[in-house]
Amino acid sequence: MSIPRERIRNFCIIAHIDHGKSTLADRLLEHTNTITERKMENQVLDKMDLEKERGITIKAKAVRMIYKAANGEEYLLNLIDTPGHVDFTYEVSRSLAACEGALLVVDATQGIEAQTLANTYLALEHNLEIIPVINKIDLQSADPDEAKREIEDIIGLGAEDAILTSAKIGKGIQEVLEAIVQRIPPPEGRHESPLRALIFDSLYDSYKGAVAFVRVLDGNIQPKQMIKMMSTGKIFEVTEVGVFNPDMQAVEILGAGEVGYVVASIKNVIDTRVGDTITDADKPAKEPLPGYKKAVPMVFCGMYPAEGEEYENLKEALGKLQLSDASLFFEPETSAALGFGFRCGFLGLLHMDVIQERLEREYNLNLITTAPSVIFKIVKTDGCKIDVDNPTNFPDPAEIEYIEEPYVEASIMLPTEYVGTVMDLCQEKRGTMRDMEYINEKRVILRYDMPLSEIIYDLFDHLKSRTRGYASLDYELTGYKKSDMVKLDILLNGEVVDALSFIVHKDRVYNRGRQITEKLKDVIPRHMFEVPIQAAIGGKIIARETVRALRKNVLAKCYGGDITRKKKLLEKQKEGKKRMRQIGNVELPQEAFMAILKMD
Amino acid sequence: MSIALYIHIPFCVKKCNYCDFNSFEALELIPAYLEALKKEISDLKGKGYTVSTVYIGGGTPTILKDEELVSLLEILHQSVHITSDAEVTIEANPGTLTRQKLLSLKTMGINRLSLGLQAYQNRLLKIMGRIHTVEEFEKNYETARKIGFDNINVDLMFGLPEQQVEDFYKTLEYLVGLCPEHISCYALSVEDGTPFYRLWQKGALPLPSEEDEREMYHRAVEFLTGKGYNHYEISNFAVSKRESKHNMVYWSYKDYLGLGAGAHSFFNNERFYNYTLIPAYIKSIQKSSSAVAYLEKICIEEQQAEFCFLGLRLLKGLSKEAFCRRFNKEITQVYGNVIGKLKKQGLLRENQKYLKLTTQGLDFANAVFVEFMP
Numbered sequence: 001m002s003i004p005r006e007r008i009r010n011f012c013i014i015a016h017i018d019h020g021k022s023t024l025a026d027r028l029l030e031h032t033n034t035i036t037e038r039k040m041e042n043q044v045l046d047k048m049d050l051e052k053e054r055g056i057t058i059k060a061k062a063v064r065m066i067y068k069a070a071n072g073e074e075y076l077l078n079l080i081d082t083p084g085h086v087d088f089t090y091e092v093s094r095s096l097a098a099c100e101g102a103l104l105v106v107d108a109t110q111g112i113e114a115q116t117l118a119n120t121y122l123a124l125e126h127n128l129e130i131i132p133v134i135n136k137i138d139l140q141s142a143d144p145d146e147a148k149r150e151i152e153d154i155i156g157l158g159a160e161d162a163i164l165t166s167a168k169i170g171k172g173i174q175e176v177l178e179a180i181v182q183r184i185p186p187p188e189g190r191h192e193s194p195l196r197a198l199i200f201d202s203l204y205d206s207y208k209g210a211v212a213f214v215r216v217l218d219g220n221i222q223p224k225q226m227i228k229m230m231s232t233g234k235i236f237e238v239t240e241v242g243v244f245n246p247d248m249q250a251v252e253i254l255g256a257g258e259v260g261y262v263v264a265s266i267k268n269v270i271d272t273r274v275g276d277t278i279t280d281a282d283k284p285a286k287e288p289l290p291g292y293k294k295a296v297p298m299v300f301c302g303m304y305p306a307e308g309e310e311y312e313n314l315k316e317a318l319g320k321l322q323l324s325d326a327s328l329f330f331e332p333e334t335s336a337a338l339g340f341g342f343r344c345g346f347l348g349l350l351h352m353d354v355i356q357e358r359l360e361r362e363y364n365l366n367l368i369t370t371a372p373s374v375i376f377k378i379v380k381t382d383g384c385k386i387d388v389d390n391p392t393n394f395p396d397p398a399e400i401e402y403i404e405e406p407y408v409e410a411s412i413m414l415p416t417e418y419v420g421t422v423m424d425l426c427q428e429k430r431g432t433m434r435d436m437e438y439i440n441e442k443r444v445i446l447r448y449d450m451p452l453s454e455i456i457y458d459l460f461d462h463l464k465s466r467t468r469g470y471a472s473l474d475y476e477l478t479g480y481k482k483s484d485m486v487k488l489d490i491l492l493n494g495e496v497v498d499a500l501s502f503i504v505h506k507d508r509v510y511n512r513g514r515q516i517t518e519k520l521k522d523v524i525p526r527h528m529f530e531v532p533i534q535a536a537i538g539g540k541i542i543a544r545e546t547v548r549a550l551r552k553n554v555l556a557k558c559y560g561g562d563i564t565r566k567k568k569l570l571e572k573q574k575e576g577k578k579r580m581r582q583i584g585n586v587e588l589p590q591e592a593f594m595a596i597l598k599m600d
Numbered sequence: 601m602s603i604a605l606y607i608h609i610p611f612c613v614k615k616c617n618y619c620d621f622n623s624f625e626a627l628e629l630i631p632a633y634l635e636a637l638k639k640e641i642s643d644l645k646g647k648g649y650t651v652s653t654v655y656i657g658g659g660t661p662t663i664l665k666d667e668e669l670v671s672l673l674e675i676l677h678q679s680v681h682i683t684s685d686a687e688v689t690i691e692a693n694p695g696t697l698t699r700q701k702l703l704s705l706k707t708m709g710i711n712r713l714s715l716g717l718q719a720y721q722n723r724l725l726k727i728m729g730r731i732h733t734v735e736e737f738e739k740n741y742e743t744a745r746k747i748g749f750d751n752i753n754v755d756l757m758f759g760l761p762e763q764q765v766e767d768f769y770k771t772l773e774y775l776v777g778l779c780p781e782h783i784s785c786y787a788l789s790v791e792d793g794t795p796f797y798r799l800w801q802k803g804a805l806p807l808p809s810e811e812d813e814r815e816m817y818h819r820a821v822e823f824l825t826g827k828g829y830n831h832y833e834i835s836n837f838a839v840s841k842r843e844s845k846h847n848m849v850y851w852s853y854k855d856y857l858g859l860g861a862g863a864h865s866f867f868n869n870e871r872f873y874n875y876t877l878i879p880a881y882i883k884s885i886q887k888s889s890s891a892v893a894y895l896e897k898i899c900i901e902e903q904q905a906e907f908c909f910l911g912l913r914l915l916k917g918l919s920k921e922a923f924c925r926r927f928n929k930e931i932t933q934v935y936g937n938v939i940g941k942l943k944k945q946g947l948l949r950e951n952q953k954y955l956k957l958t959t960q961g962l963d964f965a966n967a968v969f970v971e972f973m974p
Contacts, residue, residue, distance in 0.1 A: 528945075528960075528964055528967065550810075550964075551810035551811060551813070551814045551963065552787075552810065552813070552814055552817075552963045552964065553963070553964045553965070553966040553967050554787070554834065554962065554963060554964065554965040554966055555789070555965070555966060556785075556786040556787040556788075556789065556834070556835045557786050557789075557835060560606055560608065560621075560655075560657050560858065560863065560864060561606055561850050561856055561858055561863075561864045561865070561866065562864045562873070563850070563864070563866065563871060563906060563910070564864065564871055564873070564894075564896070566909075567902075567906070567973075569966070570909065570966065570969050570970050570973050571973060573966060573967075573970045574970050574973045577970065
């Protein structure tokens, strides 16, 4: 590394989904010739197919650029990418902790969104130098002055020297690079102090094992060095250090202020926890870097293979995903209805969606998931306290003293014309309003105390549909509150189907019971007998529907010896049967389990 | 070697509104088609087949002119040995029959007629798109009797649009009054691609309720068995010894050859069928004297399944001994679990020799058959 610390800049980009973060990153890479246009695939930073499709960044990554500035000097720029979703707030905060500055990208046609705001506040807490960038100014509906005003009004940042860009057409990129060099301070850090490196992300490589992405704050790190993970005390020998070019490229040493990766024959990413501090095993630092938290799953659900024989494959796939995702939790679970499967824990709903999609796409698994649940804290009449994230473990109501459920503070940013409808929605979701803040005459922030369970249920979908996609949501766990929760059971033909049970607030239970029985009536095929569908709390039936009995299933004629056709029909019926879950003598299609997940 | 022959005549004056059989209104193709068909038939020459049943089906075989039918049967007799007691059936649409034609059929050795009446109500025949009336049917039926046809089947359908249970009951009463030897009662199924299907999709096909449809079937069983008919297959009834030999070949898993466009064959554990489109069939026969469009070897597991689900269509049931003879295995070795489960569900019952559908099993035959699928 011939570039001295004074000419290193570590920065990240804060932006809302679709405001142009990835495109801007691409332009920076092109402009600094980090990647030639020929090699350039759109949006280099978003590596997973899934991310490309959804246009969001799920995992933080880093890339290194060499930039020859207007003053003639070469600068080393490390761009640390941050995930753009509320589930990953902790990971965002670790990425920010690895930087000295941030580009705040705001869409000139949309203004600031809730997530951007939350992340900008996080960046300010970390004393990052923030450079406002107003993007998409090439669009006709762009209103850069309004965007500037919002930055000043909402965040309280001076926006007079905001940079106007169009990442799409490559406008303003040079100015951004110059601002990074001139306005973001170089990293501080002492080469001579004991090693302290912050892990801000990790990945699993089948050859190298767990790879930790680090920002070195003090000291140096190099191959053969013995390192210690300060949260666990585990010791490893470094086999390789390197930088992102943007692909991994080995270097001899990583010094204070630098960003790169560390390989140390670590078998599992659980040992490269985001936020942990790497130090020298022989000369350890006295204190780890602040802010380390173990990632705690907040949302749980059961995941079952649609076909029983896939159980081993599911287990293997979850194991593989966990190698690169320390926040994914799973343990075996058995359901009377669904057989063998896993109870899985996630940071949030998006995390859950992502894992489910990856299992289905990358591992070709067909899954049945049960209704997501938060962790309820239940105090029993005997004084015993239990955590319940699975309706199966919900105690007999007679044994319950009280129940607490997790609450969040939800911030919803939206155009003023939707305030009424969103307030109604929040009320339906058991929210209580904290405050309402007018950003300007067009936009408002609503803050609500709301149960997390309502958010994971379907708040996002409703929010989007009721505001035509104009509202954005951020939330932060605030603690637990007493709540009147009950367990709703679904009975088919008189038998409780464990996989269809869920925990719901008492005020909601009648409504939900009715909706679910109605929906199940539509998806359960007719049997040779009548199938009653009931929703019940304890022994009390609160809703009932019936699937009419099928009267016949017989083919009258055999067309001139055409057995092939008849056989095809039987094969089709057989296939259909295979996809069914046999519960007692009722056959349940996969859609039945989906019915629980989403209601309109 | 004794086999059954099916000969397909894929032409109709007008296709019925429920029909998705392989038949066309392109009557101008008849001469070329018959040329090809005769070639396919004469290719059987020298193979040493003995034919115990012939079934000329369609379409509407009686759409052919007398001389066309005569020459077809001539070729057939020249090509294979038809036993003296063979059952030779022709399907006949009452709208295409005359005394003259019936006489010709009789003289050319056809000894069984299958007449499509379908319903006793002209308004229902009209809805179905049939080209005949009840009166025409009756006239032809009487003529056939006078001429000496002593083995007549009449096809009926139930579950028709706008058909009341009472309509069907009247149809049964009327028909039994004519004393046909054999009655087929087919449930209407609305097949993709038919005019009925298009109406059904639009919600404009006033089908009877499922309950009524089943009542029609149950009534037919009760009424016809009460009148001395033997309910010997899910949809078929016959007086003693007049069960259709040809259809029995299908149910009892014996070999048959199908000739003509789209005709299906089962021979030496292979299933195959000819090109269904008439020009494709003709072209293929001209070029290679074979018109097989698809052939499938039936593996042993599938043979067992087919053996069972075909045999179970018969009311006397599936012979456990016959299974054992054919597959060298006790049926319980292969289907013990399935049989146990279906018995428990009340869909199957068995005695020493046979395994058969229960009354409820008749309504849910497919649910039974599907369990036998590999």
